[in-house]
Amino acid sequence: xxxxxxxxxxxCEWGLHGLxxxxxxxxxxxxxxxxxxxxxxxVIISGGAxxxxxxxxxxxxxxxxxxxxxxxxxxxxxxxxxxSPNSLLTLPAGVELVLPSPNGGTLSLETDxxxxxxxCLRNARHVARxxxxxxxxxxxxxAGERWQDETIRPCVEDLIGAGAVLSELPGTKxxxxxxxxxxxxxxRMNLEAVLRSYSSGRELIEAGFxxxxxxxxxxxxxxxxxxxxxxxxxxxxTADH
Numbered sequence: 001x002x003x004x005x006x007x008x009x010x011x012c013e014w015g016l017h018g019l020x021x022x023x024x025x026x027x028x029x030x031x032x033x034x035x036x037x038x039x040x041x042x043v044i045i046s047g048g049a050x051x052x053x054x055x056x057x058x059x060x061x062x063x064x065x066x067x068x069x070x071x072x073x074x075x076x077x078x079x080x081x082x083x084s085p086n087s088l089l090t091l092p093a094g095v096e097l098v099l100p101s102p103n104g105g106t107l108s109l110e111t112d113x114x115x116x117x118x119x120c121l122r123n124a125r126h127v128a129r130x131x132x133x134x135x136x137x138x139x140x141x142x143a144g145e146r147w148q149d150e151t152i153r154p155c156v157e158d159l160i161g162a163g164a165v166l167s168e169l170p171g172t173k174x175x176x177x178x179x180x181x182x183x184x185x186x187x188r189m190n191l192e193a194v195l196r197s198y199s200s201g202r203e204l205i206e207a208g209f210x211x212x213x214x215x216x217x218x219x220x221x222x223x224x225x226x227x228x229x230x231x232x233x234x235x236x237x238t239a240d241h
Contacts, residue, residue: 027135
């Protein structure tokens with residue numbers, strides 16, 4: 001099928017429908033949700049904690065958290081640890097955090113047991129190198145945002161983040177992957193200004209979360225490699241060898 005990009009080793013497709021179209025023929029998947037799920041996951045893993053991705057912060061999230069004996073992330077506008085990466089810088093090592101996210105969290109739970117990584121600009125290089133050890137057929141899935149009717153809104157920060165990962169992966173690349181790489185290369189020397197200028201970044205800045213945009217714009221500062229083990233992201237220990 002044309003939409004699975006199966007004539008190329010390295011592939012890129014948007015959101016949940018893209019993941020479902022592509023997942024049957026890949027060896028590993030990399031979820032990219034720069035503002036802010038995958039950046040938050042990187043911060044959590046870097047600090048020695050772990051994270052359970054979840055879809056929504058609702059009653060079921062409360063029950064899931066209780067079953068796991070974990071801590072449920074606060075809403076972003078509340079005090080405490082939340083989807084705001086800046087709020088997670090002081091998360092103690094060893095904490096198991098349930099992190100609801102309708103975009104990156106949902107994608108992470110829809111990969112059907114395929115080795116699943118979470119990547120952002122901060123850890124793109126290390127994640128790509130570890131994912132490449134799982135096989136040649138790698139899919140990078142930029143999460144995008146959602147319109148009010150729940151349809152996907154492709155967003156620049158995830159295209160750039162996907163491009164950062166794709167640029168480090170070996171093998172033949174689909175045209176979709178090449179476009180994402182071109183977007184990353186165009187923005188690479190001025191990432192923070194670019195992220196601050198686009199819709200998602202402006203929205204966070206106006207809501208008082210400008211520090212999150214700054215953290216998300218940092219490139220290649222983290223060696224954390226979040227790999228999904230069952231229903232929880234942990235650091236991929238193979239990255240340490």
